[in-house]
Amino acid sequence: MQQVAHHAGVSLATASRVLHGSGSRTVGEELRRRVEAAAQELRYVSNAPAQALARATSSVVGLIVHDVADPYFGAIAAGAMRAAREQRLMVMIAATFREPGLELEYLRGLRAQRARAVILAGSGTADAAATAELAEEIAGFEADGGRVVCIGERGPDLDTVAMANRAGGGLAVRGLWELGHRRIGVVSGPSELLTVRHRLDGARRALRALGAPLPLRAVVEGDFTRAGGRAAAVRLMTEQPDLGALLVLNDVMAAGALAGLRDDLGLAVPTRVSVVGFDDVPFAADLSPALSTVRLPLEQAGEAAVGLLLEPPGDAPRRVELAAELVLRDSTAAV
Amino acid sequence: MQQVAHHAGVSLATASRVLHGSGSRTVGEELRRRVEAAAQELRYVSNAPAQALARATSSVVGLIVHDVADPYFGAIAAGAMRAAREQRLMVMIAATFREPGLELEYLRGLRAQRARAVILAGSGTADAAATAELAEEIAGFEADGGRVVCIGERGPDLDTVAMANRAGGGLAVRGLWELGHRRIGVVSGPSELLTVRHRLDGARRALRALGAPLPLRAVVEGDFTRAGGRAAAVRLMTEQPDLGALLVLNDVMAAGALAGLRDDLGLAVPTRVSVVGFDDVPFAADLSPALSTVRLPLEQAGEAAVGLLLEPPGDAPRRVELAAELVLRDSTAAV
Incomplete structure (x- = not known):
């Protein structure tokens, strides 16, 4: 109410009279209009019970x-x-x-x-x-x-x-690069999420800087669930069998990817495909094999x-x- | 308020008059005392703003x-x-x-x-x-x-x-028994929790029924965390090295137990020790090795x-x- 009064250029008492009908004096039409406009602009909610409960x-x-x-x-x-x-x-x-x-x-x-x-x-x-x-x-x-x-x-x-989503995407890519990987694919997440865009962008930029831009066909979208990560990883490795490493943009999908590579495709991790996750959730170290990942201090x-x-x-x-x-x-x- | 009125044997209007001071008529001392006693007994909270906000x-x-x-x-x-x-x-x-x-x-x-x-x-x-x-x-x-x-x-x-915590404890023990296990230990959880007592009780009863009561020394208490499960499993297998199977009373501790048996003690699971968890949380199937467990429909x-x-x-x-x-x-x- 103080903000409304300030905004309308009136006293707190006047604002209160207009908004709560308190006090005995009436308020002129012009002042009333100014207070009401300020209240609307500031989204003031006159909710007496809520105010009483606020504390x-x-x-x-x-x-x-x-x-x-x-x-x-x-x-x-x-x-x-x-x-x-x-x-x-x-x-x-x-x-x-x-x-x-x-x-x-x-x-x-x-x-x-x-x-x-x-x-x-x-x-x-x-x-x-x-x-x-x-x-x-x-x-x-x-x-x-x-x-x-x-x-x-x-x-x-x-x-x-x-x-550090962008930086993390870059770290993962450079880590794989240092291990000798040149054919890197990405299991991405829901593309409307900024977190996903930033992680992917970080990976893209790092690959471009290394002179090996990420091809569109090397990226598939998962839904941040275990089952979605499994399906996306299997699809990516089926369509692009020459990939030697996958960056999976969260650990929950990476758990599914490990299961899919092993049980659906019979591809050994890490000897045939390396997998890097993202987040370092508590179970990442307990996966089979223990998951390499980008740790965020959650x-x-x-x-x-x-x-x-x-x-x-x-x-x-x-x-x-x-x-x-x-x-x-x-x-x-x-x- | 209806309950208070009923309990005090007065009309709703009378109860409202006493509790909220509503209406213009006064209420006699005896009625007032009865309503107040009923309100206290039923823990009636006269909270007008809260009532207004209730909806x-x-x-x-x-x-x-x-x-x-x-x-x-x-x-x-x-x-x-x-x-x-x-x-x-x-x-x-x-x-x-x-x-x-x-x-x-x-x-x-x-x-x-x-x-x-x-x-x-x-x-x-x-x-x-x-x-x-x-x-x-x-x-x-x-x-x-x-x-x-x-x-x-x-x-x-x-x-x-x-x-089905008791039944689940029994299922786990009978499953291990059918695999030929006779030396079964338990990594239990916080002993003040009824859930833990029921799971442990189910395991105990099943073993007793099979003619092999669970010895006290074959039970250690963990704290339902990964680290606690790891420490408890390592302690149990160190003190009771002849155990051939562990029932761990939740999957989070079982993840720690698998890590401890492998990395701290070098004991192969399942060839040297079998491990059964409890709950079937989503990551249980992704552990290394994939965790046998008692599934509850969470x-x-x-x-x-x-x-x-x-x-x-x-x-x-x-x-x-x-x-x-x-x-x-x-x-x-x-x-």
Whole structure:
């Protein structure tokens, strides 16, 4: 309400009189119109019960992910919850199944519940309309006094924990190159996700810099699930049998790829094909063979997101940059 | 309030007058005392803003788990969210890190937010004081019109999705027995959890019935984490080197046990030691070697819990019983 009053150039008392009908004095037509316009512009919601409850529910932090069964988000959530718990904040996790509409719905629900803050942990998408709608909802949430932090790129105006997706794609490619691999294929993820685009872009750029641009036919799209990774890897190796190494853009798909190469195609890993995953989820080291992968500090990302939302809002958006690291295990070998 | 009025033997209008000060007529001292006593007994919370918000937030279903990074809960959550989504319910997940105090805190928080229902997916504990406190909080939540469903045993008065933990323990032992194993050890979980007690009890009973009671020295306790399972399995096989098979009471610990047997002790699985896990989490089939395990229908359990809370409350508590199944893969072999 303070923001509305400021925006309309009126006193807090006048804004309150217009918006809540409080006080006994009447407000002139011109002032009323200015307050109402400011309220609309700032998306002020006159919700007296919600205001009364605000203190009671302000310990809630919403964490919006794509998929709770995906260990990538499990690790991020574990980090966020550990950090939140030290501050006696209650973390509530919601999953969108990668539907931008559901993400909006949860964000609105958390706003209605007067959540103190929201962490958007799922990747942004290339869908411009959905992105614009989300930006508006975020602005409304923040106008209500809530805080929003993103893990991964969502827009230049937001506090962000940036993951080294591009750098990681490059690390994987250069690691394979150093092992002597020249025919490298990529099992990519859902192409609308910015995370996927950045990982793929990093791999592409690195290959171009090495003088061996990635051909279109050496890339297939999976859906970030185990079964999807299996099908995509089998298809790629069937259509491009001369490939000697696969970069699979998340570990969950890489688990499926290892099973498909072994059980569907009878291709030995790593002697016939080397496989590199992405994320280093907890089970990656236990796969058969133990998965070489690009490690992102997932738990640390969750912790950093909570750290950002505990700080008071800054004049400029803040960024925490987290590095990637290539971990070579048993699924990669020299040519 | 209707329940309070009924309990106090007064009209709804009288109860409302006492509790909310509504209406213009005064209420006699005796009636007032009866209503207040009934309100206290039924844990009636006079929370006007919360009541006003009740409709707005009633699409929230809380899902309380032990650990979001544990794939056991990931699978349950995935099932619950799928079912909830069809009903346009918003699922919010909270994790307790197995602290009964945190479970209570989240339950209170969800009550304050007027959540429509809560699914308690973590195991109950053998801590009688914590269990009594939880029962009281559940009663309060239900008195407010909320629904509570448990996955696993929590008490005879609650709607429950029962997991076949005892039967599963028996299945694992009999499966190993049929492969010729007579020296079977158990890597158990946190002993305060009822889930662990039931799994262990099922294994014990089956061995007793087969004429080979489980010796105390053949059981070690792990903490349901990968690292804990690894340490426990290594300790057990070091202290009891004549064991030829291990039942590990969850798959996450079994992943650690496989790594420990191979890398720390150099014991081949399954030729030297057979290993059976419990749960059949998604990565179990991808472990090295692929893990034999007791499959519980985890996603189905999440769906069934949502199904129960969508039904109107019954006269008697409802139970959905889900069966276990032994899945033999590559981590077990005949003696």
